[in-house]
Amino acid sequence: MNIVVTGGAGFLGSRVIRLLLERKDQGTPPIAFDRIVSFDLVESPVDDPHVTSVVGDIADPALIASVITPDTVAVYHLAAVLSGGSEDDFDLAMRVNVDGTRALLEAARTTGTRPRFLFTSSLAVFGGPMPARVPENLATQPESTYGAFKAIGELLVNEYSRKGFVDGRVLRLPTISVRPGRPNSAASSFASGILREPLNGVASSCPVPQDTRMWLSSPDTAVRNLVHALEVDGAELGQWRTLNLPGISVTVGQMLDSLERVGGTEARALVTDEPDQRVMDIVCSWPGDFDVERPLALGFARDESFDEVVAQYRDEFVPAH
Structure with a gap:
């Protein structure tokens, strides 16, 4: 089998x-x-x-x-x-x-x-x-x-x-964040990049408005x-x-707040706003929150907080943090 x-x-x-x-x-x-x-x-x-x-x-x-x-x-x-x-x-x-x-x-x-x-x-x-x-x-x-x-x-x-x-x-x-490794061809790749790169001391750009709401896991x-x-x-x-499937509903600004709490002000300072209309046209058409009562009742899980999501990546992939 x-x-x-x-x-x-x-x-x-x-x-x-x-x-x-x-x-x-x-x-x-x-x-x-x-x-x-x-x-x-x-x-x-x-x-x-x-x-x-x-x-x-x-x-x-x-x-x-x-x-x-x-x-x-x-x-x-x-x-x-x-x-x-x-x-x-x-x-x-x-x-x-x-x-x-x-x-x-x-x-x-x-x-x-x-x-x-x-x-x-x-x-x-x-x-x-x-x-x-x-x-x-x-x-x-x-x-x-x-x-x-x-x-x-x-x-x-x-x-x-x-x-x-x-x-x-x-x-x-949901959009998966934080993915390790290099950016991929997903329009939502920035949802990892604006966290992953700064946590590793590398500058990153945010292509969507900070009030964009994301559904993340x-x-x-x-x-x-x-x-x-x-x-x-x-x-x-x-x-x-x-x-x-269950996720966490957070704005991009709240994601960056989590980055600052977990990675410090130096990491947050590495992210700049650089609007990209192509990315916005795709990502900003997606919903940012879902009713997931049924999947939760079926035993599916959700993350407790986005701070914990960022810390999960830091603890597994960032050396000597």
């Missing part, structure tokens, strides 16, 4: 794999499995005898069919062209984010075993006029290519679940929620399998 993780070599994917292995070692796996298959453009950084890497194109149906088999009990679909990259290359985003998702679902359907299928979506599916706090049943109205293609993926997963082809779970992730909490989603009984989710 295996679990397939697309994007398994990435930041979230590798952490999901590590937590799945940790839970298995503890005798509390969210679902019984013997092996994890990381499916990505490069090999997984997780060195473990229970992990196999398959390197290839997510939109290659023949390769996907060799990866997702009747032995596959679950699929984590994390791979995607991110928001900024999707806006820049419509055709690539269509091939990966739409065609790739459908090919994975078709391969899962072909097994005939109804594997659990976990699709990571985004708050980018929302746009247009929105209430201050988004209810669970608000219709999607994306204002970006990334958001539109994620919304298509959500409908596909729900339809394949309704038909009984897969046991789907659509998980709308620490990496650790996001990964715990992704693994928890695997063990939630599909019957508890009902027919509509889409969940807005």
Whole structure:
């Protein structure tokens, strides 16, 4: 029995794999499995005898069919062209984010075993006029290519679940902050950069107004929620399998206040305001607060405070702080 993780070599994917292995070692796996298959453009950084890497194109149906088999009990679909990259290359985003998702679902359907299928979506599916706090049943109205293609993926997963082809779970992730490493092509990459770089003594710029409200989750909490989603009984989710995962609602100004409290005035002074209309057009269309009563009742977690989120990054990644 295996679990397939697309994007398994990435930041979230590798952490999901590590937590799945940790839970298995503890005798509390969210679902019984013997092996994890990381499916990505490069090999997984997780060195473990229970992990196999398959390197290839997510939109290659023949390769996907060799990866997702009747032995596959679950699929984590994390791979995607991110928001900024999707806006820049419509055709690539269509091939990966739409065609790739459908090919994975078709391969899962072909097994005939109804594997659990976990699709990571985004708050980018929302746009247009929105209430201050988004209810669970608000219709999607994306204002970006990334958001539109994620919304298509959500409908596909729900339809394949309704038909009984897969046991789907659509998980709308908050923006993840603070991510270590280099900036990526996400329009929201600054939500990590304005914290990560200053904590490491490097200047950073903020491309959106400081009153922009963000819906954020620490990496650790996001990964715990992704693994928890695997063990939630599909019957508890009902027919509509889409969940807005818990986050913290803070303005960019409040994020910078947390940076100053955790990293000091010197770190805060390294952040300057440099408006970027391209980033604002995408990020400022996203909601900044959600009603998450149902996911919390289902056992999903949220961070306690954004100060703790910033401190989590500092303690793990900043030397000699």
